[in-house]
Amino acid sequence: MKPALAFLRNSWRQLTSMRTALVLLFLLAIGAIPGSILPQRRLGETPVQQYFIENPKLAPVLDQLGFFDVYAAPWFAAIYLLLFTSLVGCVLPRLRDHVRALIKTPPEAPKRLERLPQHTVYGTHPTLDFKGWRKVRREHPDGSVTISAEKGYLKETGNLLFHSSLLVILAGVAIGAQWGWNGQRILIEGADKPFCNVLYQYDRPVLGPYVSASDLPPFCLELEDFQASYLENGQATSFEATVNGGQKFRVNHPLRLDGANVYLLGHGYAIEARYTDAAGRVQQVTAAFPDNNDMMASIGVLLFPDANGGDPKNQIGFEGIYLPTAEGASSLHPEERNPRLTLIPWKGDIGLDAGIPQNVYVLDTKRMTPFGERKTLKKGETQTLPDGSKLEFLGTRSFIAISVRHDPGEPIVLTGAVLLLVGLPLSLYGKRRRVWLRLHPDGTAEAGGLPKTDYPGFADEFEKVTRWQSTESFSPSR
Amino acid sequence: MAIDGVFLTLTVSGYMVAMLLHAADFAFGPQSHVARAAVRERELVGAGGPAVVEGAPHPYAAPEVEPSSEPRSRWLLPAALIVTVVAGAAHLATVLARSLEAGRMPWGNMYEYVMTGTLLATAIWLFMAVKKPGVRHLGLFLVLTQVLLTGVAGIVLRKPVAPLVPALDSVWYVVHVGSIITATGLFLVGFAASVMYLIRSGYDAGKRTWFYPYGRLLANAETAERLSFRLHALAFPIWTFGVAAGAVWAEAAWGRYWGWDPKEVWAFISWVIYAGYLHARATPSVSKRTAAWIAVIGWLTMMMNLFGVNIFFTGLHSYGGV
Numbered sequence: 001m002k003p004a005l006a007f008l009r010n011s012w013r014q015l016t017s018m019r020t021a022l023v024l025l026f027l028l029a030i031g032a033i034p035g036s037i038l039p040q041r042r043l044g045e046t047p048v049q050q051y052f053i054e055n056p057k058l059a060p061v062l063d064q065l066g067f068f069d070v071y072a073a074p075w076f077a078a079i080y081l082l083l084f085t086s087l088v089g090c091v092l093p094r095l096r097d098h099v100r101a102l103i104k105t106p107p108e109a110p111k112r113l114e115r116l117p118q119h120t121v122y123g124t125h126p127t128l129d130f131k132g133w134r135k136v137r138r139e140h141p142d143g144s145v146t147i148s149a150e151k152g153y154l155k156e157t158g159n160l161l162f163h164s165s166l167l168v169i170l171a172g173v174a175i176g177a178q179w180g181w182n183g184q185r186i187l188i189e190g191a192d193k194p195f196c197n198v199l200y201q202y203d204r205p206v207l208g209p210y211v212s213a214s215d216l217p218p219f220c221l222e223l224e225d226f227q228a229s230y231l232e233n234g235q236a237t238s239f240e241a242t243v244n245g246g247q248k249f250r251v252n253h254p255l256r257l258d259g260a261n262v263y264l265l266g267h268g269y270a271i272e273a274r275y276t277d278a279a280g281r282v283q284q285v286t287a288a289f290p291d292n293n294d295m296m297a298s299i300g301v302l303l304f305p306d307a308n309g310g311d312p313k314n315q316i317g318f319e320g321i322y323l324p325t326a327e328g329a330s331s332l333h334p335e336e337r338n339p340r341l342t343l344i345p346w347k348g349d350i351g352l353d354a355g356i357p358q359n360v361y362v363l364d365t366k367r368m369t370p371f372g373e374r375k376t377l378k379k380g381e382t383q384t385l386p387d388g389s390k391l392e393f394l395g396t397r398s399f400i401a402i403s404v405r406h407d408p409g410e411p412i413v414l415t416g417a418v419l420l421l422v423g424l425p426l427s428l429y430g431k432r433r434r435v436w437l438r439l440h441p442d443g444t445a446e447a448g449g450l451p452k453t454d455y456p457g458f459a460d461e462f463e464k465v466t467r468w469q470s471t472e473s474f475s476p477s478r
Numbered sequence: 479m480a481i482d483g484v485f486l487t488l489t490v491s492g493y494m495v496a497m498l499l500h501a502a503d504f505a506f507g508p509q510s511h512v513a514r515a516a517v518r519e520r521e522l523v524g525a526g527g528p529a530v531v532e533g534a535p536h537p538y539a540a541p542e543v544e545p546s547s548e549p550r551s552r553w554l555l556p557a558a559l560i561v562t563v564v565a566g567a568a569h570l571a572t573v574l575a576r577s578l579e580a581g582r583m584p585w586g587n588m589y590e591y592v593m594t595g596t597l598l599a600t601a602i603w604l605f606m607a608v609k610k611p612g613v614r615h616l617g618l619f620l621v622l623t624q625v626l627l628t629g630v631a632g633i634v635l636r637k638p639v640a641p642l643v644p645a646l647d648s649v650w651y652v653v654h655v656g657s658i659i660t661a662t663g664l665f666l667v668g669f670a671a672s673v674m675y676l677i678r679s680g681y682d683a684g685k686r687t688w689f690y691p692y693g694r695l696l697a698n699a700e701t702a703e704r705l706s707f708r709l710h711a712l713a714f715p716i717w718t719f720g721v722a723a724g725a726v727w728a729e730a731a732w733g734r735y736w737g738w739d740p741k742e743v744w745a746f747i748s749w750v751i752y753a754g755y756l757h758a759r760a761t762p763s764v765s766k767r768t769a770a771w772i773a774v775i776g777w778l779t780m781m782m783n784l785f786g787v788n789i790f791f792t793g794l795h796s797y798g799g800v
Contacts, residue, residue: 018757018761018763018764019761019763019764021757022754022757022758022761022764025750025751025753025754025757026750026751026754028750029747029750029751029754029779032743032746032747032750033743033747035738035743036738036740036743036744036787036791037791040738042737042738043737043738043739070738071738173736182733182734235643236643236644237643237644238644238647239644250644251644251645251647251731252644252645252647252648252650252727252730252731253730254730254733261733263731263732263733265732265733403732403733405733405734407734407735410729410735413725413735414726414735417722417725420718420722421715421718421719421722424714424715424718425715428711428714428715428756429711454707456704
């Protein structure tokens with residue numbers, strides 16, 4: 001039993017030593033690097049899939065080791081948890097010592113004050129003003145009197161505050177991950193395209209383990225208007241979305257609702273089109289075309305699964321490119337100055353019913369055949385397909401990409417950050433120092449000073465503190 | 479060419495001239511090898527010229543050069559400093575002109591960011607050169623860095639003036655970028671002081687390869703080390719504040735205070751490394767040289783964040799306009 005205890009105690013000492021902490025800090029820094037180099041799942045699945053295609057051998061191995069979600073990987077957690085354990089092991093004893101130091105009086109003067117970095121002697125008993133110092137006066141049997149004074153406790157207080165606030169931040173992050181949720185989706189303009197805060201309406205919902213679908217606060221959003229303004233060179237200057245009867249929000253100014261915040265992350269054009277099949281049946285769609293570049297050249301698909309009676313062999317789909325200010329194959333400006341929609345028609349199985357997850361902005365043409373010519377349309381123009389069916393480009397609407405989030409850990413993390421910023425300067429710039437004064441029974445006196453931390457200006461302060469404070473006209477011999 | 483372009487040309491050429499003067503000071507100044515060689519030769523001639531022991535003299539045995547031995551080259555260091563002041567004034571004019579033309583704070587893209595950060599570094603450096611004459615030789619490292627950074631900013635990164643993109647249109651733009659730039663300027667000068675300390679203390683320990691021979695010309699090791707620590711101790715809380723302000727802004731702009739965007743990752747890495755430096759510096763069992771090397775690594779991570787992340791990675795902080 002005893003060797004085991006000794007082993008444990010030694011391991012604990014090792015873990016809480018500064019060297020270990022430094023090594024762990026470096027490991028943490030190095031461990032964070034792959035997350036900036038390799039594609040991360042939390043930032044989007046597509047680049048990760050791309051990486052798998054480009055590195056078919058390496059990618060599965062990296063995936064096993066958690067390199068595509070580094071900051072949730074067990075080995076990364078191991079580093080920071082060890083670091084925090086080491087931190088606790090360091091902070092707790094220091095906290096105990098500091099509390100003791102705060103309760104206790106400053107220690108007795110050393111026997112030989114002249115050995116201290118600062119020392120001065122007086123020919124008579126001086127009156128020193130230790131204002132702002134924690135001090136204690138001690139009388140001794142030999143008739144001498146010592147005064148011990150100490151200052152700069154805030155340095156250690158700041159140090160402990162700084163390190164404890166890191167624990168507060170960690171707790172806030174953990175609470176946010178357990179009880180927070182978020183989701184993204186696209187919201188198309190118009191009363192017929194509302195979005196309500198239920199789980200299945202999101203593209204990529206992320207729920208903490210302690211959140212269930214029924215916990216989402218009930219609200220609906222309806223995009224009434226979206227305004228974007230641009231410079232002549234196409235650079236955007238402002239975006240603003242209006243929802244639910246005049247509530248406005250924009251980039252940097254989210255819509256703060258009860259229990260959730262709505263952030264404006266992107267915007268684009270949605271294409272409205274009507275397809276009339278050979279039998280005269282009509283289907284109308286409004287499809288968001290995400291932008292592909294700064295000039296809002298946009299790519300998307302128009303799907304008509306109900307065309308030709310909904311027969312999976314005879315569905316109709318269009319690949320489309322939308323250019324708001326068309327000039328040849330590119331767009332010159334993000335505003336709609338010369339809008340053109342170019343469509344490539346396909347016929348066959350769109351694949352919506354197969355239940356295979358797919359990118360909704362790309363047409364899966366594996367089970368389809370080309371159906372007529374590529375054509376470029378203005379708003380209101382119609383394209384006629386070989387079977388006499390028609391596609392009409394009715395117009396465009398705006399759409400916005402929003403992120404809806406709730407993170408209950410935020411106030412805790414913010415509190416931690418504020419405490420950290422209070423503690424840090426105290427810890428870095430605070431200076432712990434002690435001054436002792438000994439009054440000898442023979443009428444002489446001496447003072448000594450000791451800076452407990454790196455403090456180049458201590459000599460000046462010592463000189464000031466130990467200067468003769470009496471109003472009497474003679475000065476002490478020094 | 480816009481008015482800031484004229485000042486920019488002046489700035490870069492000014493730093494170049496200052497760099498040449500500093501280099502000349504190293505080569506021909508009163509403490510240089512050339513000057514010492516001249517003195518040694520005179521001594522040898524005077525002694526009648528018997529065979530001399532080859533090899534570098536022992537550092538502590540090296541003859542201290544009389545200040546009057548080479549009077550013509552004593553103006554080089556003051557001249558380098560004056561030219562640095564002129565270049566710094568042109569640098570300030572560049573940033574002001576840009577700011578006035580754009581009608582906003584001058585850090586809307588990578589060119590403006592680099593120019594403002596380096597301007598701060600020059601200001602901090604000149605302040606220290608006035609306060610502590612002993613560190614003036616350090617100017618070579620600083621102006622060399624300035625020539626490289628302002629040169630790259632002017633030639634590669636410069637873009638025409640444009641208003642801010644909507645994502646940057648926030649009060650946090652001033653708070654976050656302002657504090658990050660200030661901390662970066664301080665870290666830059668702190669890095670230069672650490673390099674100076676490493677060279678000087680290496681020289682004192684008898685190293686004579688690479689740059690170590692120049693250690694003899696530098697301020698004493700303890701001064702450089704203390705200076706480096708004070709600069710880092712000042713920069714670190716400002717950096718922490720800048721990162722925290724960025725997190726507050728990120729919450730409003732992107733919906734989360736921290737998302738491991740590449741820029742955030744590297745800001746975190748720099749924070750961890752500099753925290754490591756401060757801990758190492760406060761631990762007696764860790765040598766000051768080890769601590770100084772950590773500070774150098776810290777600066778490399780800063781450079782990685784400024785150039786590497788903007789050029790090689792795509793992320794949410796992509797306003798660089800490279």
